[in-house]
Amino acid sequence: MDFHLYEQPGTGTVARTGLLAAVTFLIYALAAVPAMRSATVAQAGTGAPAVVVLFATLFLGAILVALSTIDALTFQLPDVLTLPLVAAGVSWHGMDGWQPAAVQLAEAIIAFGGLAFISWAYLAWRGRAGMGLGDAKLLAGAVAWLGLSALPAVLLFATSAALVTVALAAIRKGRVTLTDRLPFGPFLAVAIWLVWLYGAPVGGLD
Secondary structure (H helix, E strand, O other): OOOOOOOOOOOOOHHHHHHHHHHHHHHHHHHHHHHHHOOOOHHHHHOOOHHHHHHHHHHHHHHHHHHHHHHHHHOOOOHHHHHHHHHHHHHHHHOOOHHHHHHHHHHHHHHHHHHHHHHHHHHHHHOOOOOOHHHHHHHHHHHHHHOHHHHHHHHHHHHHHHHHHHHHHHHHHOOOOOOOOOOOHHHHHHHHHHHHHHOOOOOOOO
16 A cells, blocks of 8 residues: 555646645744744844844745645655755855855755765665655755754754654554655755754754
């Protein structure tokens, strides 16, 4: 029995895509309400002007909503969104000078390389893909925005949410197998959003 949470590629209609995007946006908006109402967005402590923090937050949220929706429907995280996400994160830190930007770029490359190697090793071992390179690029984007020290928190939030989702699906469907597909991008995106808004309980933001 195959387990799929979302529509398979090519079967979603415009209406379904719009509905999923709207629900995803609502989730992101509700998650942001406490931080925005109390002006306690974690990044407000970076010294950037409030309007810049707001603009960066809206930009990041829009990209993450789009990536979540696309991955949920197609199991793909397109370069046209993930690569600009990395560039924007580096630019965010570039407001403090070229050295912080260079550090963020190096950390993003390190994160991508490490996760790409893990993906390659899993493919060589199991003969099928586990985490795709799109996920690795999204995590590189997370590091570009949040710093390498925030990566454990992002992975903790994302994997915990994914495991809960799989457990609920197993209860509903009866069982799941290692061959069942689950888009990991939406969980990563939500985790990035939460850490951006509220900070990382494991480690700290740069």
